[in-house]
Amino acid sequence: MADLAQARVLMIATDGFEQDELFKPRQALLDAGAKVTLASIKTDPIQGVINDSEKGQSITPDLTLDDVDTDDFDALVLPGGVGNPDKMRLQERAVEIVTEFMGDDKIVAAICHAPWLLVEADVVDGRRMTSWPSVRTDLENAGADVVDEEVVVDGNLITSRKPDDIPAFNTAIIEALEEELADESEDA
Template identity: 85%
Template sequence: MADLANARVLILATDGFEESELFDPRQALLDAGANVTLASIKTDPIQGVVNDSEKARTITPDLTLDAVDTEEFDMLLLPGGVGNPDKLRMQERAVEIVSEFMDDDKIVAAICHAPWLLVEADVVDGRRVTSWPSVRTDLENAGAEVVDEQVVIDGNLITSRKPDDIPAFSKAVIEALQSELAEA
């Protein structure tokens, strides 16, 4: 297992993130030694949810979207939840961050409803992806080839469907980051 001590991962989230889709991959990355930074609209604590209905744990972002310099990170992680990506895709800087990571061919990992941000950034045309079922038509309309699999890896883009897929998603994210750092 490659050492991820030099890996720098950015997570984008705001109120309405699905708790497990932020906390579980984040913990897996931290356990693997990665440095993880959370960016949001503001630095006030953000509210997680479980099944998009009941309130869950909160987490305090490290910085605002406007303070993000994508050159400082190796990977972007986008947790789902309905409200989270829906709010973030209305933030110009959040969409720019997604575009910058994709333009730089850095790893972008999105789960559940988070691929809405990929659609908004116009980065899925011709890409093979998966997501929560209600997002799939949006992905298809944006030119993506949508499949129903736990984890889909298309070059630098990793997508997953739902909380049940988090173990496979986290494993794919860590392996991609290890591979990326081994090549650097």
């Protein structure tokens, strides 16, 4: 089991997040020792969905998007669901957060429909990625090299297609954080 006691991970989501795409990566990171912070538009509880059709669990965010300082985090995890990334890509601060993480070459992990937020932030040109099938044309139009694989790691960027891919997605995030923390301790 990884020991990510020094890792600080930010997740951003709002109503309409795919339940398993938020809760399962969050739990895997917590189990590995990481500190996970959830930010949203407001700090009112946000409602998850299951297969974009039925209500899932809700969760209360730790802070608002406006309160996020990206310097406080090592990685960003973006859960999917149709409604969640569609609403988030209209939030200027959410797009800025993605841009800041990518600009700082920090780990950014996006699953399912979440790459819409990466398209909005204009950070996918030339990157090898995957996503839910209906998002792939948007990625291609934004310059990404789109493939159909359960998880794709391109430098600091990790993408996956759907809830079935969560185990591989979680493993890729944890391995990237382990590598990042090892690099930081060597530089110290």
